[in-house]
Amino acid sequence: xxxxxxxxxxxxxxxxxxxxxxxxxxxxxxxxxxxxxxxxxxxxxxxxxxxxxxxxxxxxxxxxxxxxxxxxxxxxxxxxxxxxxxxxxxxxxxxxxxxxxxxxxxxxxxxxxxxxxxxxxxxxxxxxxxxxxxxxxxxxxxxxxxxxxxxxxxxxxxxxxxxxxxxxxxxxxxxxxxxxxxxxxxxxxxxxxxxxxxxxxxxxxxxxxxxxxxxxxxxxxxxxxxxxxxxxxxxxxxxxxxxxxxxxxxxxxxxxxxxxxxxxxxxxxxxxxxxxxxxxxxxxxxxxxxxxxxxxxxxxxxxxxxxxxxxxxxxxxxxxxxxxxxxxxxxxxxxxxxxxxxxxxxxxxxxxxxxxxxxxxxxxxxxxxxxxxxxxxxxxxxxxxxxxxxxxxxxxxxxxxxxxxxxxxxxxxxxxxxxxxxxxxxxxxxxxxxxxxxxxxxxxxxxxxxxxxxxxxxxxxxx
Amino acid sequence: xxxxxxxxxxxxxxxxxxxxxxxxxxxxxxxxxxxxxxxxxxxxxxxxxxxxxxxxxxxxxxxxxxxxxxxxxxxxxxxxxxxxxxxxxxxxxxxxxxxxxxxxxxxxxxxxxxxxxxxxxxxxxxxxxxxxxxxxxxxxxxxxxxxxxxxxxxxxxxxxxxxxxxxxxxxxxxxxxxxxxxxxxxxxxxxxxxxxxxxxxxxxxxxxxxxxxxxxxxxxxxxxxx
Numbered sequence: 001x002x003x004x005x006x007x008x009x010x011x012x013x014x015x016x017x018x019x020x021x022x023x024x025x026x027x028x029x030x031x032x033x034x035x036x037x038x039x040x041x042x043x044x045x046x047x048x049x050x051x052x053x054x055x056x057x058x059x060x061x062x063x064x065x066x067x068x069x070x071x072x073x074x075x076x077x078x079x080x081x082x083x084x085x086x087x088x089x090x091x092x093x094x095x096x097x098x099x100x101x102x103x104x105x106x107x108x109x110x111x112x113x114x115x116x117x118x119x120x121x122x123x124x125x126x127x128x129x130x131x132x133x134x135x136x137x138x139x140x141x142x143x144x145x146x147x148x149x150x151x152x153x154x155x156x157x158x159x160x161x162x163x164x165x166x167x168x169x170x171x172x173x174x175x176x177x178x179x180x181x182x183x184x185x186x187x188x189x190x191x192x193x194x195x196x197x198x199x200x201x202x203x204x205x206x207x208x209x210x211x212x213x214x215x216x217x218x219x220x221x222x223x224x225x226x227x228x229x230x231x232x233x234x235x236x237x238x239x240x241x242x243x244x245x246x247x248x249x250x251x252x253x254x255x256x257x258x259x260x261x262x263x264x265x266x267x268x269x270x271x272x273x274x275x276x277x278x279x280x281x282x283x284x285x286x287x288x289x290x291x292x293x294x295x296x297x298x299x300x301x302x303x304x305x306x307x308x309x310x311x312x313x314x315x316x317x318x319x320x321x322x323x324x325x326x327x328x329x330x331x332x333x334x335x336x337x338x339x340x341x342x343x344x345x346x347x348x349x350x351x352x353x354x355x356x357x358x359x360x361x362x363x364x365x366x367x368x369x370x371x372x373x374x375x376x377x378x379x380x381x382x383x384x385x386x387x388x389x390x391x392x393x394x395x396x397x398x399x400x401x402x403x404x405x406x407x408x409x410x411x412x413x414x415x416x417x418x419x420x421x422x423x424x425x426x427x428x429x430x431x432x433x434x435x436x437x438x439x440x441x442x443x444x445x446x447x448x449x450x451x452x453x454x455x456x457x458x459x460x461x462x463x
Numbered sequence: 464x465x466x467x468x469x470x471x472x473x474x475x476x477x478x479x480x481x482x483x484x485x486x487x488x489x490x491x492x493x494x495x496x497x498x499x500x501x502x503x504x505x506x507x508x509x510x511x512x513x514x515x516x517x518x519x520x521x522x523x524x525x526x527x528x529x530x531x532x533x534x535x536x537x538x539x540x541x542x543x544x545x546x547x548x549x550x551x552x553x554x555x556x557x558x559x560x561x562x563x564x565x566x567x568x569x570x571x572x573x574x575x576x577x578x579x580x581x582x583x584x585x586x587x588x589x590x591x592x593x594x595x596x597x598x599x600x601x602x603x604x605x606x607x608x609x610x611x612x613x614x615x616x617x618x619x620x621x622x623x624x625x626x627x628x629x630x631x632x633x634x635x636x637x638x639x640x641x642x643x644x645x646x647x648x649x650x651x652x653x654x655x656x657x658x659x660x661x662x663x664x665x666x667x668x669x670x671x672x673x674x675x676x677x678x679x680x681x682x683x684x685x686x687x688x689x
Contacts, residue, residue, distance in 0.1 A: 029671075048488075049505060153671065183674040220666050221620050250638035254638070265604070303482065
């Protein structure tokens with residue numbers, strides 16, 4: 001059993017048994033469902049909008065090399081600088097170099113899951129820089145020393161009392177029970193940090209090839225401040241975020257908002273096409289974009305699951321997933337949680353170590369129904385299970401399938417086996433069986449029929 | 464060290480040698496391409512100006528933004544004055560724009576015009592930032608500001624209140640039309656920042672409970688002239 005799997009099983013079991021926490025998460029998601037449905041109803045045809053969104057991403061991803069080259073040419077003609085990173089280490093080195101060259105001391109960050117993916121904060125702190133997460137949820141998680149629980153709602157599992165205690169401990173503020181006051185504490189604390197920071201780091205939700213702009217979606221305004229006040233703006237993006245035309249965003253931005261948070265449009269959707277231009281009164285002097293592969297091209301090489309690169313990271317699949325709702329986001333142990341995380345993590349970090357996530361699914365298909373870009377998520381979980389079985393089957397799988405093959409291809413042996421099983425079942429039900437006892441703890445084994453199916457068939461008129 | 468750019472691009476080209484089938488749809492997502500508005504399945508943006516203004520009014524109300532309709536520039540100036548008085552503003556930042564400057568200059572409090580190389584700290588201490596905008600999108604209730612038309616990047620995000628002064632003819636139906644207008648207006652020279660502002664800054668990070676004014680303005684006023 002892989003180490004990741006062991007941790008997953010332990011964490012998932014604990015989380016699933018925490019009733020009050022599950023109620024808390026479901027209550028938080030209840031508001032999301034209501035708002036999402038109101039906003040979906042404002043689309044004149046949500047299903048056709050999904051078609052269009054999925055097509056826009058398909059066109060870019062299936063022509064990725066050309067689309068990226070167009071984007072990069074345009075981006076650099078606007079005055080920005082592109083850096084390519086084959087993996088997480090290369091991306092960290094590039095960013096450290098840029099920050100060192102800027103003679104920077106303080107770095108302010110807006111929410112960016114790709115920086116979580118490459119563990120940027122650790123690298124920056126080891127190099128002696130102070131790094132502050134400015135998104136409220138990420139700020140809280142940073143103070144807690146914990147990874148984000150959900151890649152859109154990072155601290156949705158934390159209660160206000162805990163946040164109040166956290167702020168008292170780290171910021172020395174008075175205890176309060178009001179989300180409003182807690183938000184204002186963070187606002188006051190972070191404002192000065194934007195003004196003082198030399199470097200601002202952001203992610204990117206979309207890269208627009210037609211215009212060379214990067215698009216950032218956020219609600220709080222922290223990304224706007226991060227890209228406005230520091231001298232240097234560095235953005236990190238996966239190579240799959242590119243779309244061909246600016247007009248593609250007229251579909252993708254409202255869909256991201258509705259699927260992701262039940263909003264008509266996220267509060268700030270900002271397109272950046274370079275550093276401060278002549279005639280503009282502020283903005284960074286330098287604008288860098290780091291384009292990250294980090295095994296995305298491996299996922300691209302699998303035509304069956306290539307559409308998982310269409311993901312716009314809205315988090316809709318997490319919000320409807322019965323597994324996520326029961327085990328929460330931390331148990332996954334991944335940057336990307338929920339169904340999309342279970343699909344892509346084995347590609348990004350190794351099928352053998354991460355295949356167990358594809359088993360943590362009821363295959364109900366709620367994720368596939370929720371996905372605004374129509375990624376075939378629950379089938380991809382099956383594809384991962386199949387691929388894992390083909391490339392590295394477990395000893396149990398190998399023995400089981402060999403035995404099954406042996407018996408099923410010998411009709412007499414099969415019939416004999418069936419008879420033995422029917423007679424011994426009442427006894428078997430009384431003794432605890434290895435492997436089966438966990439399953440049977442909450443389920444009843446049905447009684448065996450008096451006759452086998454083949455006998456019943458023979459006795460009926462068909463025989 | 465091999466060139467990362469060429470290595471990644473060749474990995475991509477290699478990966479794409481196996482073609483993924485184009486998604487099959489029951490309906491044609493491109494809609495009626497002959498029509499100007501070819502996305503009849505997105506939220507409605509309003510076919511006439513009256514419909515657009517009604518939609519905008521409804522959307523801004525839902526977003527908890529304040530819309531003030533005024534007949535002319537003088538009334539806009541009065542509207543701004545009464546907000547300033549009601550909120551006891553001491554210091555207001557603005558940029559030079561024919562719609563904005565006269566209205567702000569008539570205010571009784573301290574006024575500060577944001578020009579090149581301003582002091583960030585000073586802007587942070589302002590009660591309000593007053594700007595013009597590029598366009599307003601009725602479909603979503605979004606205000607499009609830019610680093611060119613709205614006094615740079617900070618003026619519309621750093622002060623605690625943001626006031627937008629715009630004219631009725633700046634109201635466009637939908638995002639799609641707004642993008643094509645922007646490309647037509649700026650061509651190859653797009654402002655370094657274009658930002659759609661949809662309501663005052665907000666967060667739901669604490670127990671998914673809505674709080675306004677997370678990092679950006681807590682209040683958003685739109686004074687619409689005409």
